[in-house]
Each structure stands twice: as structure tokens, then as C-alpha cells.
Amino acid sequence: MAATKTAKTLYGAAQLAGAANVNASEWNLSTAYGGLATVKITNGATAPTAAPVVKFYVGEATGVKRLLYQVTGDTVNSSVTDLVCEVPASAMFVNINMANLGGNAITVEAYGQELTTI
Numbered sequence: 694m695a696a697t698k699t700a701k702t703l704y705g706a707a708q709l710a711g712a713a714n715v716n717a718s719e720w721n722l723s724t725a726y727g728g729l730a731t732v733k734i735t736n737g738a739t740a741p742t743a744a745p746v747v748k749f750y751v752g753e754a755t756g757v758k759r760l761l762y763q764v765t766g767d768t769v770n771s772s773v774t775d776l777v778c779e780v781p782a783s784a785m786f787v788n789i790n791m792a793n794l795g796g797n798a799i800t801v802e803a804y805g806q807e808l809t810t811i
Contacts, residue, residue: 697810703730703789704803711741714792717803719755727782728807730789734766734774734799741795744768747776748792751784758788768795782808 704717722728732747745766750758761784766774780787791801 696808699807699809701805701807702803703805704791704801706733706800706802708798709745709791709793709801710798711793711796714790715801717789717791720787720789720805720807721755721785722780722787722807723785724809725782726808726811727784728780728787728805730778730780730787730803730805732776732789732791732801732803734776734791734801736767736770736772736774736799737797738771739797740768740770740772741793741797741799742768743794745799745801746792746794748790749778749780750788750790751780752786752788755786757786766799780805
């Protein structure tokens with residue numbers, strides 16, 4: 694039996710200034726069997742002075758945020774870091790917050806892969 698999976702762009706690649714944060718689009722998984730959330734962080738030629746932080750939230754209703762997983766990037770010049778969080782089938786809504794805690798800009802992007810048919 695074949696499974697059906699759907700790719701989602703939750704936040705297209707965009708520069709995030711130092712000491713700023715951004716939320717990806719809320720991801721509705723209420724009719725799916727879970728998914729995989731990924732965030733890509735690309736540091737500039739001069740990396741941020743503090744590691745960026747990514748928080749993955751789940752909730753039982755739109756806008757509800759309960760922390761599922763938190764992970765940090767790095768402070769290495771020109772590095773590319775892929776951060777991955779498996780979202781369980783029981784999750785209904787997913788929110789991702791990406792925070793640049795350092796002084797130099799970074800590029801962030803967020804994607805999802807959802808399982809819609811088994």
C-alpha cells in the first residue's frame with residue numbers, strides 16, 4: 694500500500710536581522726498522520742555572536758502553542774544548519790519560531806512534510 698506525503702513551505706527563505714525573531718505559517722495537521730518539520734539556518738560570512746534558537750510548538754487548536762522541542766544553531770561563519778523535529782500523529786497544529794539572538798543577520802527557512810494517507 695502506498696503512502697501519500699505532502700511537502701509544505703512554512704516560511705520561505707528570508708533574512709532575519711540580529712535580535713529579531715519570526716514565526717513560520719501555522720501548520721494544520723488535524724487531518725494528517727503527523728509529519729516532519731525542518732528549519733534551515735544559513736549564517737552569513739560573519740556569523741551571529743549568539744546561536745539562533747528554534748522552537749517547535751504543538752497545540753490542540755489554532756494559535757495554541759505548547760513547546761514540543763527547542764534546538765539551537767551555531768556561531769560558525771557561513772555555516773548551514775538543518776534542524777529537524779518529528780511531529781507525532783497526535784499533533785493537531787504546529788507553530789515554529791525562529792529567533793536570531795546574535796548581532797549579525799542570518800537566513801532562515803522552514804518546511805514541513807506531512808503524511809496524509811497510509
